[in-house]
Amino acid sequence: MALPEAFIRELVARNDIESVASSYVSMKRRGRNLVGLCPFHGEKTPSFNLYPETESFYCFGCGAGGDVITFIKRIENLDYIDAVKFLASRAGMQLPEEQVDDKTSRLRMRILEANREAARFFHSQLSKPEGRIALDYYRRRGYTDATIRHFGLGYAPNAWDELGKHLRSKGFRDEELQAAFLTRRGRNGGSYDIFRNRAMIPIIDIRGAVIGFGGRVLDDSKPKYINTESTLAFSKSNTLFALNFAKSTGRELTLCEGYMDVIALHQAGFPNAVAALGTAFPEEQVRLISRYADKVNLIFDADEAGQKATRRALDALKPTGIEVKVITVPDGKDPDEFIRKNGPERFRLLLERASNAMEYRLMRLGDRYPLNTADGRVNYLREAAKVLAQSSAVEQDIYAGRLSQELSVSKDAILQQIRQAAGRREKQQKRQELSRAVKQDMTILRRVNPEAETFPRAASAEETLLGVMILHPDLIPKVAAVLSADQFVTSLNRDLYAYLLQRQSQGLLIELPFFAADFDEASMAYITRMVQAAKDRAFTWEDAEKYIAIIREGQVLRGMKQPESLQNDQIEDILRVMRDRKNKKDI
Ligand SMILES: [Zn+2]
Secondary structure (H helix, E strand, C coil), rough: CCCCCCHHHHHHHHHCCHHHHCCCCCCCEECCCCCCCCCCCCCCCCCEEEEEEHHHEEEECCCCEEEEEHHHHCCCCCCCHHHHHHHHHHHCCCCCHHHHHHHHHHHHEEEEEEHHHHHHHHHCCCCCCCCCCHHHHHHHHCCCCCHHHHCCCCCECCCCHHHHHHHHHCCCCHHHHHHHCEEEECCCCHHHHHHHEEEEEEECCCCCEEEEEEEEEEECCCCEEECCEEEEEEEHHHCECCCCHCCCCCCEEEECHHHHHHHHHHHCCCCEEEEEECCCCCCCHHHHHHHHCCCEECCCCCHHHHHHHHHHHHHHHHCCEEEEEECCHHHHHHHHHHHHHHHHHHEEEEEEHCCCHHHHHHHHHCCCCCCHHHHHHHHHHHHHHHHCCCCCCCHHHHHHHHHHHHHCCCCCHHHHHHHHHHHHHHHHHHHHHHHHHHHHHHHHHHHCCCCHHHHHHHHHHHHHHHHHHHHHHHHHHHHHHHHHHHHCHHHHHHHHHHHHHHHHCCCCCCCCCHHCCCHHHHHHHCCCCCCCCHCCCCCCHHHHHHHHHHHHHHHHHHHHHHHHCCCCCHHHHHHHHHHHHHHHHHH
């Protein structure tokens, strides 16, 4: 990365991690550090730690960690250079010109240009005889010409290389089109269009750039949809379809299942409709929603999949405090069908009669038990208590009152059942969170530095030594004089050690934020973790020598496991260490 050291140094100085992170996470001071609920995974007890002294963070729940640049990369979903730009503009700093000219950013620009040209191409097909089939399809759905233009709808012709040919004639290269998920390389080396004979719906981001496409079949063939997969310009989890229109309609969004529902709602006069392009509701998407809305109406299909999506969305949105309502479309219709048949006014009534999250849950639960029998009521109440156990005291009081009337059971008895359920739930949750945290931590370690598992003692000595060296760079030359990088047992630690020696010899600063350009996010988290673990240790040169000895012993073990990979001088080293060890034992 070509950014000058002095620039990054100033960038980090002007963006201290505490003030940057606190605009995303609310944190409490605990000793020298701050703790809060992690913005990178859902949790009830805080495991997100911020360390102002080392300008770093680490989450013990999900293993996210690193410096301020890594934090912005993750939370804003940016690559390194864009995260640097983000922080630069936050601090009012100018980025030196030539550094903006980064290969990845350039490819991303080309993808956006190719997408825009492709969108124009698809739209223009509608006025050709071959595109008639798609135009008829849109008309059958009741879309007006204005709607078709507004959304830039189009048609991908029923041919193998029409789009590719067109875009190449406009100067785009095959690599760019493949990176944009517009064409693919065929088995014979040629190129073919990914979208063929489909109704094309451009996906436009909030800045107005075409970032991807949804392509729907015009008949009943499969797959019904082909969507742009992850590209440099598009990530499904960070996108809401039609947010470019909906964002300026106020702080209320109507979240639907698919493109077609959204388009129908916009045409019917509900321009705040958006679609999530999936039913997983990852955290980036939830953050995106909460950036633009205080109120969300969920309107998914009435089928099993739609109900599942509703529950997932309710769960995902719950921690945000957004007011969520669930709209149930009668007769098992999807919103698009309902509006076509009954008109917008009836739909507005549905919106007004939407149930809140709790009402929706209790209603779905009520469908499952026969409330006219004593058994049915007992079982229903037990399940309802579990649901209410997750809500506020005020909600519990209100719904206990309602249930008491509906089921002729005393309110006190219901409240007591809720309290019991809440107690059980809390205990269970704590257990789950702990075991998840332990498991997560192990998974991350294994992934980032897999050899640590095979050589745990040596790996842990390496990590302590590296952590201490990062905290006290004056130790680096002393350690370097007696320990070479190839003596390290695990490869990530070896790379980090070599990296430290190199920076030191070039007179560069040894601080986490400078590492972010050279290590990926997982490694940054790993490194942060070792620095934090080393921070609380008193450290002398004798300790260092002890760790160096353990690393050498580890090298012996590694050598015995993979003798064929050894160099002659390494074998000498190993024999010497083994002799030392034997002598020590003899004494
Ligand atoms: Zn976390």
